[in-house]
Amino acid sequence: MRTKIGLAALVGVAVIIASPLAKAQQADPDATLRVTYAGAPGSLDPHKPKSTGDFPYVVFVYDRLTRIADDLSVHPMLATSWQATPDGKALELKLRTDVVFHDGTKFDAAAVKASLERAKSVGSDVIKGPLRGIASIEVVDPSTVRLVLASGGAELPGVLGTTVGAMISPKAIASGADLATNPGDAGSGPFMIKDFRLNERVTYERAPTYWGPNASSRPKIVELNYVAQGATRINGLKSGQFDVAFISGPDVAQSLKESEAGLYRARQVFVATQHAIMLQPARAIWQDERVRRAVALAIDRESISKDFLAGNCKPASEPLMKENPAYNPATEDLVKYDPAKARALLKEAGVSNLSFEASAIAGSSMAALAPVLQAQLKEVGIDMKVSPRPGFESTGAFRAGQVDALVNPYTGQADVSLTLANHFLGGDKLIDPKNTELKAIAEKALNPALQPAERNKLYQEAMLMVVKEGYGISICNTRQLQIYTDKVIGVDKMDWTWAGLPDYSTLAKSK
Amino acid sequence: MLRFVAMRLVGGLPLLFVVSLFIFVLIDLAPGDAAAVVAGENASIERIAQVRQELGLNDPLLIRYGRWLSAALQGDLGKSLTTDQSVLSAIGQKLPVTASLTLVALVFAVTMALTFGILASLKPGGVSDRTVTMLASAAVAAPPFWLALVLVLVFSLNLRLLPALGYRPIGEEGTWIWLKHLILPGIALGTSLAAELALQLKGSLTEVLGRDYILAARAKGMPRVVIVGKHALKNAAIPVVTVLGYRFTQMLGGAVLVEVPFNLPGLGTLAIDSTLAHDVPTLLGLVVLMTAFVIVTNLLVDVSYGYFNPKVRS
Numbered sequence: 001m002r003t004k005i006g007l008a009a010l011v012g013v014a015v016i017i018a019s020p021l022a023k024a025q026q027a028d029p030d031a032t033l034r035v036t037y038a039g040a041p042g043s044l045d046p047h048k049p050k051s052t053g054d055f056p057y058v059v060f061v062y063d064r065l066t067r068i069a070d071d072l073s074v075h076p077m078l079a080t081s082w083q084a085t086p087d088g089k090a091l092e093l094k095l096r097t098d099v100v101f102h103d104g105t106k107f108d109a110a111a112v113k114a115s116l117e118r119a120k121s122v123g124s125d126v127i128k129g130p131l132r133g134i135a136s137i138e139v140v141d142p143s144t145v146r147l148v149l150a151s152g153g154a155e156l157p158g159v160l161g162t163t164v165g166a167m168i169s170p171k172a173i174a175s176g177a178d179l180a181t182n183p184g185d186a187g188s189g190p191f192m193i194k195d196f197r198l199n200e201r202v203t204y205e206r207a208p209t210y211w212g213p214n215a216s217s218r219p220k221i222v223e224l225n226y227v228a229q230g231a232t233r234i235n236g237l238k239s240g241q242f243d244v245a246f247i248s249g250p251d252v253a254q255s256l257k258e259s260e261a262g263l264y265r266a267r268q269v270f271v272a273t274q275h276a277i278m279l280q281p282a283r284a285i286w287q288d289e290r291v292r293r294a295v296a297l298a299i300d301r302e303s304i305s306k307d308f309l310a311g312n313c314k315p316a317s318e319p320l321m322k323e324n325p326a327y328n329p330a331t332e333d334l335v336k337y338d339p340a341k342a343r344a345l346l347k348e349a350g351v352s353n354l355s356f357e358a359s360a361i362a363g364s365s366m367a368a369l370a371p372v373l374q375a376q377l378k379e380v381g382i383d384m385k386v387s388p389r390p391g392f393e394s395t396g397a398f399r400a401g402q403v404d405a406l407v408n409p410y411t412g413q414a415d416v417s418l419t420l421a422n423h424f425l426g427g428d429k430l431i432d433p434k435n436t437e438l439k440a441i442a443e444k445a446l447n448p449a450l451q452p453a454e455r456n457k458l459y460q461e462a463m464l465m466v467v468k469e470g471y472g473i474s475i476c477n478t479r480q481l482q483i484y485t486d487k488v489i490g491v492d493k494m495d496w497t498w499a500g501l502p503d504y505s506t507l508a509k510s511k
Numbered sequence: 512m513l514r515f516v517a518m519r520l521v522g523g524l525p526l527l528f529v530v531s532l533f534i535f536v537l538i539d540l541a542p543g544d545a546a547a548v549v550a551g552e553n554a555s556i557e558r559i560a561q562v563r564q565e566l567g568l569n570d571p572l573l574i575r576y577g578r579w580l581s582a583a584l585q586g587d588l589g590k591s592l593t594t595d596q597s598v599l600s601a602i603g604q605k606l607p608v609t610a611s612l613t614l615v616a617l618v619f620a621v622t623m624a625l626t627f628g629i630l631a632s633l634k635p636g637g638v639s640d641r642t643v644t645m646l647a648s649a650a651v652a653a654p655p656f657w658l659a660l661v662l663v664l665v666f667s668l669n670l671r672l673l674p675a676l677g678y679r680p681i682g683e684e685g686t687w688i689w690l691k692h693l694i695l696p697g698i699a700l701g702t703s704l705a706a707e708l709a710l711q712l713k714g715s716l717t718e719v720l721g722r723d724y725i726l727a728a729r730a731k732g733m734p735r736v737v738i739v740g741k742h743a744l745k746n747a748a749i750p751v752v753t754v755l756g757y758r759f760t761q762m763l764g765g766a767v768l769v770e771v772p773f774n775l776p777g778l779g780t781l782a783i784d785s786t787l788a789h790d791v792p793t794l795l796g797l798v799v800l801m802t803a804f805v806i807v808t809n810l811l812v813d814v815s816y817g818y819f820n821p822k823v824r825s
Binding site: 198228235238377396400426 | 550551559594596604647667677740772773774788789
């Protein structure tokens, strides 16, 4: 119900195209559900992901401390409640007492301590980073854990809903087992691993017992398959090999038409992941604010969305979606398409024949978008040279200062603090190095004593600041689809679709 | 014969060395950074630098190659930079897929070639000859990936007879399920080979069937099946086997064009992934394997000449 309310809040974000024959379906506990996803299973260790694409594979096995609904609101999962201490120096979490790991170990405060300490010590950068503010973890009693804070804290309930807060059995941690390829019975989630084929597929079987909802109505077996090509995923669903398929990018348009024609059902979501162009703050060509602004004003987001992406991308003015409570509408006017003004700003700044190199991941939708940006910038006299690079190297080259710009997505984050940390204060560092205000605002917003409305107000201020600075230029939020057959139950209630990382572990299948 | 085989195998070693060095240099020259890939998404510059140091990527090219070569000579092809999996194990995981695909494609190609090649050669210039020639010419020109799409459209999406994608090992769900998943990819991969072999066989068999000893056999009243099957086919086989050997090695390279649309997790997919990720050890392992495969296939073709033609054997 809560998720339904969340979906309603995301007006226009999630729409279910359901066939009129929708009726109450009964879940078949003996069913085998076959799902196909666009990311490859690289690591099943929640603290050592190879990429964000590992997330949908990991959540089958590991519960998190909190749960993030599709409207980004944070709800209890293994932690039933949380509260900052009156001095704001610690966050106390109350835990469920009825949870047992698959290996028989009871879930308690000691398990939370062991998991979070593991994440802090051996976790990859994306895992360790958000936990930096935790100085130590104390076991108050078996059902209460205290996170002693060195800084921040307000972001933690959201952060602990990601795999940062995935709980691993202390026994598995102590054994030093390689959880990336063989999690065995280290989790407490609704499923256990039956078969893992690196970069191919993971087969899960329902855990004998599970504390969570719909424990017995979930399918007996779930197969999550990696299929790189969208067209192949669609074919797999149409030929009856899959029950659910994830669709993004250029295949969305075809899929929407087919779902409207009744070939299958579809749930569509505009995701928080956003196309953007990032300008390298260290480069001399971007030092003048008017030049950066000219780039922002030269981009016709409406045209990109309607003409190039067939309406499957919603124009954006800032890194957050309009539905995010921290969204600041004042950013819209700052980047409104105005080529005449862009030319005037360049002239005013005394810049002519501006030329720069932008990197993009080869073969990605970013590389496809880059020539469109190139053409639009050319209209105002800016020459953008595109240099596609493979994989994460594109981001690496930008961060190492090897390229002037990067056509890359802002990744959807569970908490605004992570957006700021990954793209502005750290990571891409899309802010003037002399700017200390943004850091001050971000730190202030992490005060665990603040009310959500107060945090949002601070983040609105931060968003206005990053758009005004203009090193990160938002373009649009993409549409993704979950296409599925009539037999699949619960697609409209799946969590994490907003991030393009659907939690398929909640689905059921009828006979 | 044994000496001949041994000499050919030893002669292949310098080729393996040159090819591996060439690929090593080529990957090094290509833009990109393996450390950035290994460090993963959103890694800091410091982390990337640390990974580069750990992987020894800061060392000069020849030192890195020497390190790889020294381990390779001891049978250790190293570990994948992206998955930590041993290269041999990664190849071992993917090899059955590509081997199965190639086998099915080969069986399809040879069966089709024998059927239509013989059919066309029985009456040169006749309807069957012209039909086979026309169809084979069209099939030679059909790109495997296009054929793959057409086959999926007809047999998977419309008729729902065969799976549109994926691979199931024999040991998992049985031989029929394994074969079912490979029929369409096998046809897509084997069609142009079938067409080429059929044309070769037709030409070669037509020529052999016109020879005096075949006329003599006919005059003696020997059945046509025996004339073609026992006497003509063997003598017509040499050019066909030459083409088969040459195209068979090409099929491994071509397998990638079929593996992608059918989502088969084979060596082709591994090659693409490791190239994009600058995964040098995996790529080198694959190249060495492919080169060794080409050497052995060529050797087998040469050895087979002796079976088909006693003059060559002597």
